Each structure stands twice: as C-alpha cells, then as structure tokens.
Amino acid sequence: MIHEPRRAESHGAGGADAGRRFGDGGLNLKPSGRQHVSESLEGGSPVGEVSVADAVFSCRDVSVFYGDKQALKSVTIDVARRQVLAAIGPSGCGKSTFLRCLNRMNDTIPGARVTGTITLDGRDIYSKRQDVAQLRARIGMVFQKPNPFPKSIYDNVAYGPRIHRLARTRADLDDIVFTSLQRAGLWDEVKDRLSSLAIGLSGGQQQRLCIARALAVQPEVILMDEPCSALDPIATAHVEDLIEQLRASYAIVIVTHSMQQAARVSQRTAYFYMGQLIEVGDTDRVFTNPQHRLTEDYITGRFG
Amino acid sequence: MAVADPRLLRWSETSEPSNRAEAMSSAEAFARHLAGQRLRERIFRGSTLAAAILLLLLLGGVVVSLLHGAWPAFSRFRLAFITKDVWNPVTDQYGALSAIYGTLVTSALAMIFALPVSFGIAVFLTELAPPWLKRPVGVAIELLAAIPSIIFGIWGLFVLAPALQNSVEPWMDGHLGELPLVGALFRGAPYGIGFLTAGIVLAIMIVPFISAVMRDVFETVPDVLKESGYGLGATTWEVIWRVVVPYSRTGMIGGIMLGLGRALGETMAVTFVIGNAHQISASLLSPGTTISAAIANEFTEATTPLYTSSLIALGVLLFVITFAVIAAARLMLLRLGRRALASA
Ligand SMILES: Nc1ncnc2c1ncn2[C@@H]1O[C@H](COP(=O)(O)OP(=O)(O)OP(=O)(O)O)[C@@H](O)[C@H]1O
Ligand SMILES: [Mg+2]
Numbered sequence: 001m002i003h004e005p006r007r008a009e010s011h012g013a014g015g016a017d018a019g020r021r022f023g024d025g026g027l028n029l030k031p032s033g034r035q036h037v038s039e040s041l042e043g044g045s046p047v048g049e050v051s052v053a054d055a056v057f058s059c060r061d062v063s064v065f066y067g068d069k070q071a072l073k074s075v076t077i078d079v080a081r082r083q084v085l086a087a088i089g090p091s092g093c094g095k096s097t098f099l100r101c102l103n104r105m106n107d108t109i110p111g112a113r114v115t116g117t118i119t120l121d122g123r124d125i126y127s128k129r130q131d132v133a134q135l136r137a138r139i140g141m142v143f144q145k146p147n148p149f150p151k152s153i154y155d156n157v158a159y160g161p162r163i164h165r166l167a168r169t170r171a172d173l174d175d176i177v178f179t180s181l182q183r184a185g186l187w188d189e190v191k192d193r194l195s196s197l198a199i200g201l202s203g204g205q206q207q208r209l210c211i212a213r214a215l216a217v218q219p220e221v222i223l224m225d226e227p228c229s230a231l232d233p234i235a236t237a238h239v240e241d242l243i244e245q246l247r248a249s250y251a252i253v254i255v256t257h258s259m260q261q262a263a264r265v266s267q268r269t270a271y272f273y274m275g276q277l278i279e280v281g282d283t284d285r286v287f288t289n290p291q292h293r294l295t296e297d298y299i300t301g302r303f304g
Numbered sequence: 305m306a307v308a309d310p311r312l313l314r315w316s317e318t319s320e321p322s323n324r325a326e327a328m329s330s331a332e333a334f335a336r337h338l339a340g341q342r343l344r345e346r347i348f349r350g351s352t353l354a355a356a357i358l359l360l361l362l363l364g365g366v367v368v369s370l371l372h373g374a375w376p377a378f379s380r381f382r383l384a385f386i387t388k389d390v391w392n393p394v395t396d397q398y399g400a401l402s403a404i405y406g407t408l409v410t411s412a413l414a415m416i417f418a419l420p421v422s423f424g425i426a427v428f429l430t431e432l433a434p435p436w437l438k439r440p441v442g443v444a445i446e447l448l449a450a451i452p453s454i455i456f457g458i459w460g461l462f463v464l465a466p467a468l469q470n471s472v473e474p475w476m477d478g479h480l481g482e483l484p485l486v487g488a489l490f491r492g493a494p495y496g497i498g499f500l501t502a503g504i505v506l507a508i509m510i511v512p513f514i515s516a517v518m519r520d521v522f523e524t525v526p527d528v529l530k531e532s533g534y535g536l537g538a539t540t541w542e543v544i545w546r547v548v549v550p551y552s553r554t555g556m557i558g559g560i561m562l563g564l565g566r567a568l569g570e571t572m573a574v575t576f577v578i579g580n581a582h583q584i585s586a587s588l589l590s591p592g593t594t595i596s597a598a599i600a601n602e603f604t605e606a607t608t609p610l611y612t613s614s615l616i617a618l619g620v621l622l623f624v625i626t627f628a629v630i631a632a633a634r635l636m637l638l639r640l641g642r643r644a645l646a647s648a
Pocket of ligand 1: 066069071089090091092093094095096097098109
C-alpha cells in the first residue's frame with residue numbers, strides 16, 4: 001500500500017521521467033493503464049515463452065505433492081543451455097520445490113510425489129532406469145545456507161570426485177580441487193589452509209566453497225536455492241560475479257527473493273505463484289513489460 | 305498529522321491521567337514481583353546445588369563402604385587377587401582373574417554382535433524406513449529395552465541355550481574348530497551355556513540402547529548436510545558413511561559406551577546362561593563366570609568373612625573396570641574434540 005501514493009505522484013509528474021522514478025535499480029516499468037494479456041490465476045498454461053530452442057531441461061506438466069498437499073501445479077517450462085534462469089515468487093510458492101524436482105532431491109522427502117515429465121538432454125530423468133546418484137552427479141546444487149561438511153576445505157571439495165572416482169592419482173585430485181576452488185574464486189583465500197576445517201571460513205567463503213564442491217563433480221547444470229540470502233553485499237557480489245562467469249559453460253537455475261539480483265544475473269525469469277508458473281520470459285521483458293497482472297503486482301511490490 | 309485526527313486527540317486526553325496512576329502502581333507491583341522472583345531463584349539454585357552435593361556424597365559413600373568391605377580380601381591376597389584364577393571357598397583361596405576374564409569376554413562378544421545390528425537398525429530407522437514402518441520398529445526397540453533382564457535370562461536358559469547346544473555349537477566345533485589360530489575359540493563340547501550364549505543374550509539386551517542413541521544422533525544431522533551429499537551424487541550408503549557417521553561420531557561413541565557399560569554390569573541374565581564356573585578357557589563354548597554373576601550367585605553362600613570380603617572386592621574391580629571404560633570414552637571424545645579444534 002506504500003506504493004499507492006508514489007504511483008499517484010509519478011502519474012502527477014507525468015511526462016518522460018515517470019518511468020524512471022517508478023523503477024528501482026534499473027527496473028523500468030511501463031506506465032499503468034495498459035492491457036494485461038492475462039489476469040486470471042486459473043489459466044492453466046503460463047504467460048510468456050515456455051520453450052527454448054536449446055533446452056537442457058524440459059519440464060512438462062510437472063506437479064509435486066507432499067502427501068495430500070500439492071506444492072507445484074502442472075508446471076511446463078524449459079531451461080536453456082548456457083543461460084541463467086531465475087525463479088522468483090513469494091515465499092511458499094514452490095520455487096524450491098521446482099528446483100528440487102530437477103535433480104530428484106524431492107525423492108529424499110518421505111511422502112513426496114512428482115508427476116509429469118522432466119527430461120535432461122531429452123532423457124526422462126524420472127524413468128525407472130535412471131540412476132539417481134548418477135543424475136545428481138550431473139547436476140550441481142547450492143543451498144540457501146552454506147553447508148560445508150564437517151571436514152577440511154580440501155576434503156569438502158574432494159568429496160564428490162572421491163565418491164565418483166574422478167581422480168586416479170592424488171595429483172589428479174589436487175588438480176580438481178585447485179581448479180574448482182579457482183573457478184569459485186576462493187583459491188587465493190584458502191590456498192594456505194586447505195587442511196583446516198571448512199567451518200572456520202566466513203559465511204561468504206563457505207558458500208563459495210559449496211559452489212566449488214559442486215563444480216568439482218563437473219556438473220552440466222547448477223541449481224542454486226537462494227545462494228546469497230545468508231551473505232553480505234560483498235560476498236553476494238562475489239557470488240554474482242561467479243554466476244556470470246559460470247554461465248559461459250553451465251545452465252544455471254537460481255531461486256532468489258531479490259528482484260534486483262534476478263535482474264542482474266539472469267537472462268530468463270520465471271514467476272511462480274501458489275504453486276503455479278504464472279509467467280516466464282526474457283528477464284528484461286518480464287521486468288519491464290510483465291504480461292500477467294500477478295507478475296506486475298509482485299515486481300512492483302504491490303504483492304499482497 | 306496525528307494531532308489533526310480528532311479520534312487520536314480524544315484518546316490521548318482521556319487516557320493519560322489514568323495511565324500515569326496505573327503506571328505507578330504497576331511499577332510497585334513489578335518491583336514486588338522481581339523480589340519474589342529473586343527469592344524463588346535463590347531457593348531453586350540452592351535445591352539443585354543440594355541435589356548435586358547429595359549425589360557426590362552418595363558416590364563417596366559407596367566407594368568408601370566398598371573399599372572398607374573389600375579390605376580384608378585385598379590385604380590378604382594383594383595382587384594375587386587379580387592375577388590368580390583360583391576360586392576355592394573350601395580352602396578360602398580367592399583370585400578374581402576368571403571372573404574378570406569372563407566379564408571382558410562376554411562384553412566383547414556382546415559388542416561384536418550388537419554394534420553392526422544397532423548401526424543397521426539406526427540407519428534403517430533414520431534413512432531408509434518408509435514412514436509407516438518407522439514408528440512400529442521404533443516402539444518395538446523401546447519395548448525391547450523395557451523387558452526385565454530376568455526374562456532375558458529365562459529365555460536364554462530355556463530357549464537359546466538348547467538351540468545353540470543342538471545346532472550352532474556342534475557346527476562351530478566341527479567346522480571352525482580346525483581353523484588355524486582362531487580354531488581354539490570354537491572348539492569344545494557344546495554345553496549350551498557359556499561365554500557365547502551370554503554374549504548373545506547381552507547383545508540382544510544392549511542393542512535397544514545403542515540403536516536408540518545412534519538413531520537420535522543420526523537424526524541430529526542437518527538435512528541440508530545430507531542433501532548436499534545427495535546433491536553431489538552420493539548414494540544413500542555414501543551419505544551415511546561419509547556424512548552422517550563422521551558428523552555423529554561423538555554421539556555414536558557415547559551410545560557404544562552406554563551399551564558397553566550395561567554389558568559389563570549386567571547380572572541377572574548372565575547368571576542364568578554363563579554356567580557359573582570359575583575357569584578360564586580359550587573356547588567360547590565353555591562355561592565361565594563374570595564378576596557380577598559371581599557376586600549374585602554366591603553372596604548367599606558366602607559363609608566366611610574372607611569369602612564375603614572377596615565378593616565385595618569383586619565389586620570394586622567391576623567398579624574400576626566400568627570407570628575405566630567411561631574414562632577411556634571421555635578421553636577419546638576429548639581427543640576427537642581437540643583434533644577438530646586444532647585443525648579449525
Ligand atoms: N518437505 C515438505 N513437506 C511438506 N510440505 C512441504 C515440504 N516442503 C515444502 N512444502 C510446502 O510446499 C510449498 C512450496 O514450498 P517451497 O519450499 O517450494 O516454497 P518456496 O517458494 O521455496 O518458498 P521460500 O521462498 O520460502 O523458500 C509450501 O507450501 C510448503 O509448505
Ligand atoms: Mg525455498
């Protein structure tokens with residue numbers, strides 16, 4: 001409701017600068033009064049460009065149930081290669097649930113059920129023949145809170161390569177650890193204390209360590225669930241830079257509560273609301289010209 | 305803007321005077337309340353301190369009376385009491401070695417049987433069991449812990465011992481008895497009662513404790529930690545072995561020591577199935593005795609003062625062994641903790 005007066009004000013000011021005063025941090029909104037493509041919640045299919053030419057993941061009609069409760073409702077969306085997809089939406093709308101479908105992490109929750117199809121490079125990841133551990137090895141995951149294992153920095157990064165036997169010799173392993181820490185932008189800070197416990201690192205360092213740990217398995221996709229929510233602005237900037245670099249070689253899906261962050265790091269944005277995918281499209285387009293009433297309400301802060 | 309609102313104005317006018325009086329009386333009440341709270345706090349502290357001191361006094365009393373009762377035996381036999389295995393009430397000669405041996409062997413056997421089973425149960429309950437099975441199995445384990453030890457003793461004597469005597473022990477004697485080095489452990493006449501039977505009964509008795517503690521510590525492992533293991537493509541086994549176990553090592557050791565402490569001191573069930581023979585034998589199939597079984601079994605027959613004193617001296621030894629186990633566990637935890645700190 002805070003936004004109502006500002007909205008009126010910017011209307012009153014009129015003219016060319018209305019848009020600029022309205023949008024924070026480069027979010028430029030179309031003046032109101034335009035026609036929305038959609039206003040309804042019970043539309044079924046989302047607004048925007050669901051499919052992409054070069055899809056890593058293709059989700060079709062994906063629903064997730066936790067017991068009787070449906071947390072994700074018939075979501076259809078593609079994740080493109082070498083691109084960052086941001087998933088935004090209010091708390092409890094199913095962003096994490098969506099993310100955890102992609103590497104079958106929901107399998108670890110008793111009572112969770114997934115319907116619909118998700119393919120990775122054209123292969124159904126929920127098929128009976130799919131080896132779940134192998135699937136997850138192809139998909140890196142970074143969590144909201146930095147959660148290094150209670151082991152040394154080195155052992156944290158080496159954990160994945162060890163269980164998958166990616167390194168034949170100690171030198172190979174050293175090399176993987178070095179490369180992963182380097183890519184995560186952490187090498188210079190920890191190179192002198194690789195054998196000390198990871199818990200001794202700062203929060204931001206721990207999070208980059210978790211990213212290094214995920215990279216060490218040489219995944220094809222990286223899933224990030226609010227990776228910066230426990231970090232200060234400097235550490236956040238570090239991680240965002242890192243995402244920008246990783247984008248060259250990985251498909252990345254990031255859940256974030258910060259719309260500024262979504263705008264900064266992603267090329268596509270998906271807006272979820274109450275378990276439904278409401279709108280998806282190029283980040284610039286979604287933020288400057290949302291087609292669905294609910295999307296606009298959310299990104300202008302009039303959500304509620 | 306607030307002043308312009310007539311409703312606000314009226315509210316502030318009417319409410320202020322009464323407010324002040326109210327505030328005053330409530331300040332006094334609050335002070336009284338604080339004083340009362342302080343007194344209660346002091347009483348509370350005093351009583352908990354008294355409880356703690358009472359415990360120390362009790363412990364001291366037990367130790368003193370044990371030592372006092374055991375004194376005649378210790379002063380008569382000196383070191384021979386723990387190095388000799390004669391136990392002869394007729395000649396009034398007592399040496400505890402066979403009882404010490406039996407205590408250690410049965411407890412070791414119990415740990416060997418109980419550890420893998422308990423670990424398996426705990427892993428199953430925390431990581432693998434479907435939700436509908438978790439509760440029944442969990443409750444069953446708690447019930448197992450609640451069964452009085454005499455029942456285990458009766459069951460061991462009338463059910464387990466004959467079964468072992470008729471099938472397992474002859475098989476062991478025939479097949480494992482010829483093995484080099486370890487063969488001696490399995491050779492001998494199948495009595496049914498003896499170290500092996502006692503070890504199995506003890507194992508069944510301590511499994512509920514160890515598995516319950518292990519389950520509880522496994523459950524303290526944060527989900528995010530397990531998920532990051534799974535996220536890296538680890539299998540359930542790899543997550544358990546490389547994430548859950550290292551994280552809960554301290555708690556697991558605690559659970560194991562709890563079980564070991566129980567196994568060392570368990571009396572009733574062991575007395576039923578150990579055979580109560582003061583002898584040391586390499587064979588696990590042969591009868592023997594343990595410290596607590598000997599005490600329970602012979603206290604009523606102890607006719608001479610030296611006999612009684614020797615039994616109390618056995619009690620002292622059990623106390624020392626149990627204490628040593630707990631101390632060793634503490635030391636181990638301390639070392640683990642220090643290593644963790646040193647590398648931090
Ligand atoms: N393990 C679970 N068991 C039961 N319900 C769950 C579970 N995890 C999530 N849910 C429910 O599913 C819905 C979606 O949850 P989800 O965690 O995906 O939301 P989210 O968009 O990630 O929210 P947030 O922004 O707060 O992280 C919520 O209503 C939540 O209560
Ligand atoms: Mg979430």
